[in-house]
Amino acid sequence: MVSKPPGCLIAFGLCLALSLGWIAPAGAYAQVLYGSITGNVADSSGARVPGAEVKIVNPDTNYTQSAVSNETGIYTIKNVPGGTYTLTVTMTGFKEYEAKNVSVTVGNVTRHDVALQIGQLSDTVSVTGAATLLQADTADVHVQLETKEITNLPLGAYRNYQTLINLVPGATPSEFQNAVTDTPMRSLTTNVNGTARNSNNTRIDGAQSINVWLPHHSGYVPPAETIEVVNVATNNFDAETGFAGGAATTVITKSGTNAFHGSAFALHENRVTNARDFFFYGDKTPHSLRNIDGGTVGGRIIKDKLFFFAGFEATMERLGQSSQVTLPTDDQKAGNFSAYNTTIYDPTTNPRTAFPNNTIPSTRFSPAAVKMQALLPSPNLPGVVANYQATGIQDLNRYNTDTKIDWYRSQSHHVWGR
Template structure:
């Protein structure tokens, strides 16, 4: 009887460990990546069922695909941040391509498409809207783009954290410890009046927190290697654990085909 209970207990532990591993992977994916969701409709506004959406990364040519449901709605998840072309096609309609569609980490990008009746051989191409209102998520966040990080004034250490001044509710970033304690010269800040120890930084999904000085990040990527920084300061999604002030997600650059 004791052996049976022990065996059942061990199985439960293994099962819970597996679930924890899977859920952790999913939450990391949600923080690191963005997603594209939209509704495919005809010119009258009626949904186009079974439309096919193809998302192509302009730098790497990596392709992600999804099929719309009977209402014309589709979602493409776990999309690495970057610039994309979105092609939507359906039988009896002209394919529509949106170019230069920007996808950011921890953000849902709108991919609505209005198709025109016509032959599949006829192609319609439009430029994606520069202003993309966030309607699918309720968190409050600020995006620091590669362009902003490279072109706006930084401190003498070329630290992207200097731009924390652009985040509503943040105090100016400042040095809190000697260079011997933080050779990366990390900056600390208070968000919305919370303790500076409540901030949580991740670099490409890995925790970047100095255990002995939790208000500091251990590693500060050089500004030239940073693709974007997403800073959530309120209404965090469930995957933003260990955070009370700011959840800071840093995405570094990867290789391209050029």
């Protein structure tokens, strides 16, 4: 006899499988989740220096990676988590080279060339890392939005980072395209370089985020306070980007560090500060209330090894809505069309014959139609067209909880989950 596993074990297995789907070692998604550093190592005369040891250290997490320059003096460190690093180069017969504040961004190649000076290893030459003005190592066309831009630039309704896509060359102004019922995340859509909206693709920490029912919408929109960087590529995509004909958007969420950091925020809007909607039917400014409150916290669990980051955002919205439609009048519901110029014919006659006095007998009414008709309110405005006006409150209560765990198991093995 073979016994079936309990339902709770099956549920646990499914949850575990889904969770592991979000966890990957450093090499799984290449440049989509990570950046890289490359450059030339040369001496003061410009001659290339092979065999130099290049090491980078993130001062926030003490995460370390290293490489050795090849026979032509070129070094490359791949799959580097985004952040600011201290880069050191050591070689026998030369002074130690140290560069601070070397920035690595997701999806990009950072070039940092090194010029070694003859001397003792105990001597150190320190420089400050500077941004590369010319992108010479990749051919893609992209715009990168980092934490500073996302948190400091004004965001539209719902504090949606997608508002900043308006800054991307070739993008049409982003806009809502569906109702709250269909897109509770209130994601925005846009056309890029003249392509269709559903040609865009969004990845959050490497996983595609697609509203299956409405593929031109992102399925999930992370709160702005939890985002580290947004990379929007619009042309000459790298091979690992793919899945896009318009814009390939990569969103990387924040991770914890050895230091504990947090934030709190609150947004309040009401009808006192809002203008009246031109299309609202009514004399006064409609009821309007929106609160977006939340916070973030991140830090270490095990120093230099295990880190956490968590964010929470609550959106509570009450918006006044109005609509003006056409509803049947009481005499129309009764089948009496004598007051109208249109002749009503009996569909069962041949040749067709008009109903007497242009009135449909009640015996000819469909029972189902009568029941549905009873559910309709009576017009509250004069006339037979646009004769009913209604107002109401649209409610939206949304709670976003984001957590991320990073485990730096070794120099070559980075495990994370969210």
